[in-house]
Amino acid sequence: MMFRPSNGRFFAALALSGLMLALAGCQSSGGNKNVLDVDGKQTPVPPPPSDKVKASDLLAYCPRVTLRDGTAYFNSYARGGQDDPAKLIYQAAITEVSRDCSRANGTLTMKVGVAGKIVPGPLGKPGAITMPIRVVVTHGDEVLYTKLHKDQVQVADTSAATQFVFTDPSVSVPEPSDKGYQVLVGFDEGPINAAKAAARPVKKKVRRVVKKPAPEAPAKPKGSQSSISDIPR
Numbered sequence: 564m565m566f567r568p569s570n571g572r573f574f575a576a577l578a579l580s581g582l583m584l585a586l587a588g589c590q591s592s593g594g595n596k597n598v599l600d601v602d603g604k605q606t607p608v609p610p611p612p613s614d615k616v617k618a619s620d621l622l623a624y625c626p627r628v629t630l631r632d633g634t635a636y637f638n639s640y641a642r643g644g645q646d647d648p649a650k651l652i653y654q655a656a657i658t659e660v661s662r663d664c665s666r667a668n669g670t671l672t673m674k675v676g677v678a679g680k681i682v683p684g685p686l687g688k689p690g691a692i693t694m695p696i697r698v699v700v701t702h703g704d705e706v707l708y709t710k711l712h713k714d715q716v717q718v719a720d721t722s723a724a725t726q727f728v729f730t731d732p733s734v735s736v737p738e739p740s741d742k743g744y745q746v747l748v749g750f751d752e753g754p755i756n757a758a759k760a761a762a763r764p765v766k767k768k769v770r771r772v773v774k775k776p777a778p779e780a781p782a783k784p785k786g787s788q789s790s791i792s793d794i795p796r
Contacts, residue, residue, distance in 0.1 A: 573579050625664035626700070626744035628675055630657060634749025637694060640758060641686050642756055651684030653718070655694050655727075660748055673700075673734040677748055682722040692716050698731045698749035707736040 611709040637655045659678040664671060675698050692717050716727045736744070747783025 567640050573767055596769060621739060621742075622666070624739060624742055626673070626739075626742075626746045627661060628662045628746040628748060629748045630660065630700075631749035632667040634697075634751065637686075638693070649685055652686045653681050653683050653692060654686075655679060655681045655692070655750065657749070662746060669738050671736050671738045671744075673746065674734075675731045675734050675746060675748060677729040677794035678727070680726050681716060681718060682724045683718065687718070687721045689719050690717070693774060694727075694729075695728055695751050697749060699747045700734060701745050701747070702739070707744075707767040708734055710734075727774075 570599040576704050635657050639652045639654075640647060640649040641652060657677055661676040661678075663674040663676075666672070675755065676707075677696060681692060681694075695711060697709065697711045697715050699706065710731065712729065714729045715729070716725065717723045734746070
């Protein structure tokens with residue numbers, strides 16, 4: 564006996580199952596490199612960004628200047644009054660840093676600028692103030708440039724802060740091959756020629772040893788004869 568449906572439910576179910584099979588066939592696995600958009604066109608997936616630095620980027624690269632931790636302030640005290648607020652002569656503070664870069668013959672030359680202010684303390688008085696400012700350029704663990712400057716600023720008015728601007732115009736380092744250069748500035752009370760002093764050979768003091776004359780042998784009594792041990796061989 565042949566089955567004949569009494570209505571269109573059988574054909575509707577058949578059409579629905581065919582549609583589901585068609586949709587399953589259109590699904591793509593996650594490993595495909597192309598994605599189908601709504602129009603059925605293939606859109607290529609963009610490649611991951613490259614870590615390689617372009618030559619044009621390096622030509623425009625000028626390392627940033629940052630303040631070293633704990634070196635933004637410098638206090639000067641009267642003799643014997645270290646860390647005593649009542650014996651503070653002045654406090655200097657760096658508020659802004661800047662730089663300007665130029666290239667020539669494989670060398671990167673930077674002009675590093677530092678701006679700040681000097682606030683007089685209870686013992687402040689007019690006159691010249693010397694501030695130790697160090698400029699350092701590093702690349703990883705390597706120090707490419709370091710110099711300690713003694714910048715003098717004239718303070719005329721002790722009732723208000725005095726502005727100052729310092730510039731190191733000749734910070735020269737090898738032209739960078741990546742963007743890993745770091746420029747650091749800050750106050751530093753270390754010796755100016757510390758690196759030269761460390762490289763200078765130390766002269767050792769030679770102690771002169773004065774030899775004392777050997778004691779004379781006692782005189783032999785007259786008429787005595789030499790023993791065998793006294794005769795040189």
